[in-house]
Amino acid sequence: MPGLYLSELTLSHFRSHKSGRLALDARPVAIHGPNGAGKTNLIEAVSLLSPGRGLRRAAAQDMARRPESLGWKITGLLHSLQRVHEVEILSEEGAARQVRIDEKSATQLALGRIARVLWLIPSMDRLWIEGTEGRRRFLDRMTMSFLPDHGDAALAYEKAMRERNRLLKDQVRDAHWYLALERQMAEAGAQIHANRKHALALIAGAQMQAETAFPTAELELTQTEGEMPEGADDLREALAESRFRDLIAGRTLVGPHRADLYGVYAAKGVPAADCSTGEQKALLVSLILANARALARDFGAPPILLLDEVAAHLDATRRAALYDEICGLGAQAWMTGTGPELFTELGPRAQHVHVTDTDGTSRITSEAP
Ligand SMILES: Nc1ncnc2c1ncn2[C@@H]1O[C@H](COP(=O)(O)OP(=O)(O)OP(=O)(O)O)[C@@H](O)[C@H]1O
Numbered sequence: 322m323p324g325l326y327l328s329e330l331t332l333s334h335f336r337s338h339k340s341g342r343l344a345l346d347a348r349p350v351a352i353h354g355p356n357g358a359g360k361t362n363l364i365e366a367v368s369l370l371s372p373g374r375g376l377r378r379a380a381a382q383d384m385a386r387r388p389e390s391l392g393w394k395i396t397g398l399l400h401s402l403q404r405v406h407e408v409e410i411l412s413e414e415g416a417a418r419q420v421r422i423d424e425k426s427a428t429q430l431a432l433g434r435i436a437r438v439l440w441l442i443p444s445m446d447r448l449w450i451e452g453t454e455g456r457r458r459f460l461d462r463m464t465m466s467f468l469p470d471h472g473d474a475a476l477a478y479e480k481a482m483r484e485r486n487r488l489l490k491d492q493v494r495d496a497h498w499y500l501a502l503e504r505q506m507a508e509a510g511a512q513i514h515a516n517r518k519h520a521l522a523l524i525a526g527a528q529m530q531a532e533t534a535f536p537t538a539e540l541e542l543t544q545t546e547g548e549m550p551e552g553a554d555d556l557r558e559a560l561a562e563s564r565f566r567d568l569i570a571g572r573t574l575v576g577p578h579r580a581d582l583y584g585v586y587a588a589k590g591v592p593a594a595d596c597s598t599g600e601q602k603a604l605l606v607s608l609i610l611a612n613a614r615a616l617a618r619d620f621g622a623p624p625i626l627l628l629d630e631v632a633a634h635l636d637a638t639r640r641a642a643l644y645d646e647i648c649g650l651g652a653q654a655w656m657t658g659t660g661p662e663l664f665t666e667l668g669p670r671a672q673h674v675h676v677t678d679t680d681g682t683s684r685i686t687s688e689a690p
Pocket residue numbers: 335336337338354355356357358359360361362363383384385386387388659
């Protein structure tokens with residue numbers, strides 16, 4: 322069956338899970354178990370099967386099972402459109418993560434092309450009211466789901482900016498040291514900006530066309546100050562012009578690293594930051610679902626969704642609507658909650674998984690609904 326889903330997941334010495342194996346089909350995965358059982362660890366493992374540092378943004382050595390701290394491995398059988406790939410992510414004794422696809426070393430970009438994964442975790446409840454970084458990261462993950470090479474543009478930009486910032490800190494004034502770096506920043510930066518706008522347009526389109534129980538979020542790409550120059554040439558000029566100011570600040574003040582995402586609860590015309598906690602959450606769910614619908618069209622399958630404790634935060638009507646939308650999309654959504662009753666409405670539309678931990682030994686078992 323085409324689509325995007327894991328049909329098998331194996332964990333070895335990953336966080337609280339010494340060893341675990343799950344056989345799956347394409348249906349959503351409803352995971353329940355008490356606090357501390359290892360539910361979030363399980364979906365963190367799934368998040369690592371896509372580019373980046375996973376949903377906790379943890380360092381490789383922190384994910385090694387304590388106290389042994391040996392190293393860890395996650396293996397997934399990933400069905401991606403018409404193909405099936407064996408994806409392996411591993412870290413050997415504190416070393417950086419390695420990606421292997423079909424038993425060969427692979428890049429993050431290669432992984433991003435086959436694995437599109439999006440998540441909502443409880444700490445994102447504060448996304449609309451906290452600093453710009455969280456919103457940028459959320460936007461960039463959505464962007465990456467459409468355009469996997471967005472990650473490479475971001476890396477190229479950050480690398481050149483780090484070097485430019487070093488020059489600024491060292492109070493280097495000679496223009497010729499800056500030219501090549503600013504050209505690299507301008508090219509990657511304009512790409513980043515264009516990618517983000519592309520993703521926002523796709524998401525806005527998907528929100529407009531859908532009938533959904535979740536509120537529409539109007540999104541706008543803004544800058545913490547000034548305007549973002551549109552193309553590479555304008556950005557290069559803006560960087561050159563900003564040099565004097567940047568020397569005083571000791572860092573780069575223009576560019577896509579200063580972007581922000583401004584959200585409005587459309588039906589009320591209220592900024593997301595001023596909405597209730599539940600409304601803010603509903604806006605995020607709405608965006609993730611819109612992203613998933615747009616990706617189903619753009620890529621050919623909806624992404625794998627990781628929704629940590631989403632069920633507990635929604636009222637019964639919204640929860641039922643979420644389940645209906647996920648099933649309608651055909652997304653393999655991994656959802657966690659402490660009790661099985663949170664997932665009863667899903668019934669046989671989902672596969673149910675129970676996670677427990679007894680005296681430091683975890684068990685992951687599939688259950689009948
Ligand atoms: N590297 C590690 N090695 C061993 N155990 C770890 C490691 N990292 C985290 N843990 C433990 O894993 C346990 C399970 O964590 P997890 O966040 O997955 O629980 P959970 O089932 O999601 O619980 P909750 O319902 O409270 O969210 C915690 O007790 C935590 O201390």
